[in-house]
Amino acid sequence: MKSLTREIWMEVPRRRMIVSLHRQVEELVAESGVREGLVLVNAMHITASVFINDNESGLHADYERWLEKLAPEKPHGQYDHNGAEDNADAHLKRQVMGREVVVAITGGRLHLGPWEHIFYYEFDGLRRKRVLVKIIGE
Amino acid sequence: MKSLTREIWMEVPRRRMIVSLHRQVEELVAESGVREGLVLVNAMHITASVFINDNESGLHADYERWLEKLAPEKPHGQYDHNGAEDNADAHLKRQVMGREVVVAITGGRLHLGPWEHIFYYEFDGLRRKRVLVKIIGE
Amino acid sequence: MKSLTREIWMEVPRRRMIVSLHRQVEELVAESGVREGLVLVNAMHITASVFINDNESGLHADYERWLEKLAPEKPHGQYDHNGAEDNADAHLKRQVMGREVVVAITGGRLHLGPWEHIFYYEFDGLRRKRVLVKIIGE
16 A cells, blocks of 8 residues: 655635645645545644635635625624634634545546536635645555 | 446436435445445535435435525525526535545445435536545455 | 454433544554554434534534524424424534544554544434444555
8 A cells, every 4th residue: 555645834814715725636646656546635724624616716705705604703702612712613614614525546646527626725814724635545 | 455436427307406326336335345445435526415314305305495595596696606607506505515425344345324325416417417436445 | 454443332411412532533543553544433323423623612512503503403393304303403413514534644643733633423312322433554
């Protein structure tokens, strides 16, 4: 069995922000030499998500409005978690969008449908954040 | 390490529809010869989900109403994504229900609780769609 | 390839309840002898979740209120699933929080961010329940 492990760090200059991880994951799959296997991509922070959906800015704006409606940031005082912190909404939004994706590797490449694109979704940024990529297979 | 990869195509004659994948995944696990491992089952489309829950039509009707309340299809114009398209709600609903499931294989069989049943949930059908099954193990 | 399979049973004395699985999963990873691999942790019941988030009681109270707003338990009669049963809301809440987590194992240990903590979330308890831990790797 082969494996590859890589933490990807990034600056996140806004509180909420969607960042493509797609090319980096593709490159790590190639680097791993794994032909048949699985790749796990997960946020290492509990106020962020990794998800797969469309690379389309209108949809990303729709996610932003929709998540704010399902789990509003303000008023901060509506959440028990918000004493020293103000990010309870981020912990909720992350559950809707998910912590991780698991993607098949077939013939040495990500095995995805034509519109599947891997993203990181930050809900409490303004600092450095990281994502874990773990590849196993043969 | 053994692996098996299979795309399952299906006709989806309605916009929204729940389809059982359970028996097909069971058969592929048997075909793979894997005794101990994991199976990934994921939608290859970004307006659909694979999920595990009850095989009970009342619950499926409840999901339908609930998802329509959380992320209404209409009016189409409420979403930025809907210009040439009308399926923004499908991209939202799919995030609630999830893209994929990962299931253990133990002793050559799906290792599931008594009521766990694997389904595909289409949110923008009326065309051919597909699901990926990837099995790895030994 | 090595693997380890374990069902963890627990008494759940309330209808809804969050239970830490973290230490048990850590111990099973050590017991498995796997240095590089993946661990799947999933609910074996369809009215419960396994999720990763903050080990903070205020946040857990926020989840409780938030999920009750998204998918209210009562009135029971609002759901088609509730005839002989009264747990339709539990099947909905579980979809928001997710069925499973997949976590990397690196150097023989869970590879997690500093605040990631593995929990079981019961939405229809008052009886014995179980979780599956499946570890594969090398």
